[in-house]
Amino acid sequence: MAIKFRHDVDAVLAEAKKTGKPVLLDFSAAPM
Amino acid sequence: MWPDPRVEKFVNDNFLPARVHVKDDSALFQKYGEKYGAQWTPTILGLDPDGVERYRIEGFLPNDDFLAHLMLGRAQIAFAEKQWGEAERRFREIVEKFPDSDAAPEALYWAGVAPYKGTNDPASLKATAKAFQQRYQYTTWAKKASVWGG
Numbered sequence: 001m002a003i004k005f006r007h008d009v010d011a012v013l014a015e016a017k018k019t020g021k022p023v024l025l026d027f028s029a030a031p032m
Numbered sequence: 033m034w035p036d037p038r039v040e041k042f043v044n045d046n047f048l049p050a051r052v053h054v055k056d057d058s059a060l061f062q063k064y065g066e067k068y069g070a071q072w073t074p075t076i077l078g079l080d081p082d083g084v085e086r087y088r089i090e091g092f093l094p095n096d097d098f099l100a101h102l103m104l105g106r107a108q109i110a111f112a113e114k115q116w117g118e119a120e121r122r123f124r125e126i127v128e129k130f131p132d133s134d135a136a137p138e139a140l141y142w143a144g145v146a147p148y149k150g151t152n153d154p155a156s157l158k159a160t161a162k163a164f165q166q167r168y169q170y171t172t173w174a175k176k177a178s179v180w181g182g
Binding site (some may be wrong): 012 | 034039040043044046047048049050051052053054055057060061064065068070072074075076077078079080081082083086102105106109124
């Protein structure tokens with residue numbers, strides 16, 4: 001079950017507000 | 033740290049996961065790095081549904097500690113939303129599942145605070161101070177709880 005990180009942060013924040021689900025925001029330098 | 037299946041399940045079950053990469057998403061990294069004051073990688077933020085930061089992890093952690101801190105972040109979000117029962121349950125789960133993690137003493141502390149916030153009954157604070165006499169005695173969290181001992 002891989003984590004499906006999204007990169008459209010604005011849309012993720014909007015979805016969080018709409019659904020009431022928290023966000024995990026990862027600032028990363030790891031190889032993509 | 034991310035390939036751990038326990039971490040993957042916890043993140044997928046509890047969060048909407050988003051990532052900005054310092055090179056591949058450089059414009060987004062700059063935008064959100066400034067917004068949230070992220071100046072180092074990895075920096076992992078637990079945001080409540082309004083986008084307010086409630087928890088921060090900076091730097092690498094081994095899997096057990098990383099998962100315990102993610103759980104602590106999720107518990108802090110429940111706490112910030114005044115979901116006292118859920119917050120207490122989540123804090124206690126950390127102490128039970130990862131008693132040797134460095135997140136555990138902090139979780140034990142807040143597991144005492146959450147029910148007090150919901151009831152104004154100081155019994156949970158006193159019980160927490162007593163619990164700290166049995167474990168994690170030399171941590172900052174034990175010192176903070178010591179004032180509740182009465």
